[in-house]
Amino acid sequence: MTGGRGPGSDLPDLPFERQDPLGRRIEFRACGPADRGSVEAFYASFDPADRAQGIPPARPEALGPWLDVVLEGAGVVAVHGDRVVGHAALVRDGSGGHELVVFVLQGYRGTGTGTALVRALLGLALSLGVGRIWLTVQRWNHPAIAVYRKTGFVRVGDEGLEIVMARPAPHADPASGWAGAGSGP
């Protein structure tokens, strides 16, 4: 589906491999039930300062229930060797849309891994027919905001300490018809 012409056709098919600027070969593939253990280990390894907006949860006993929610829908993992170094997922918002979350391990940030994860997830969302996708990001998290801009997200709605960004369904042309896709979450 993603190989043809038309909006969204530049989104990658999974799985794919990408060499980062440090020469590491990172594999991007859909996240399945078998990945739960390695995704859990990935999040458990986060430094408190690597967390954003209260997730992943800091208390070990809260990680499992949070993963139940985050792993329920579509997701993509970035794998280096046999280790998960990035994860992006869509969480149903109960109003027909999906919230996007993406995390990259500290040593892999600033290498294009986050952008590749989001693009991979949007490609997966396209094949699944997912509609509107939105996210929140801390106002001062400029690297993350840059990733979201590059992948078609625009700022919507009211803003305070965090920014709400959204993008039309992956199959829609971001350049047109976006006004009808709804505003804030």
Place this chain on the structure above:
Amino acid sequence: MNLLVVLEPGEASVEEVLAPLRWTLDRRGEAGLGLTVAVVGPTGGPEAHAAEDGARELLRAAGRPEAVRRLAGDPEREVLRLLGREGFDELALSGGTRTPAGKIRPGRLAERLLLNAPVTLTLVR
């Protein structure tokens, strides 16, 4: 010490709306603490009534005076006016909500009072 607990009825469940008061009663039970509850936002709706009733019940159960106020009008302005008028030295309120994926979404009232309230502020989450 006079502490004002601000409750914001709205889309959240009554339990969530009452959380700042519950937290305060659990953690700040010291003798001599003056405790007042202010329910902000549009008055008269079922959410506002449920919050007021729930607050009275919690205060009664804790053996405290049922000091519950209703603040109609713009929540930030009304809370700031009340703080200035009645000499409160502390404020407690909800820090906000969570997104479906669990991200903290700071409440707009919490953000504004963080910037503008002249007293110590506790954001309960």
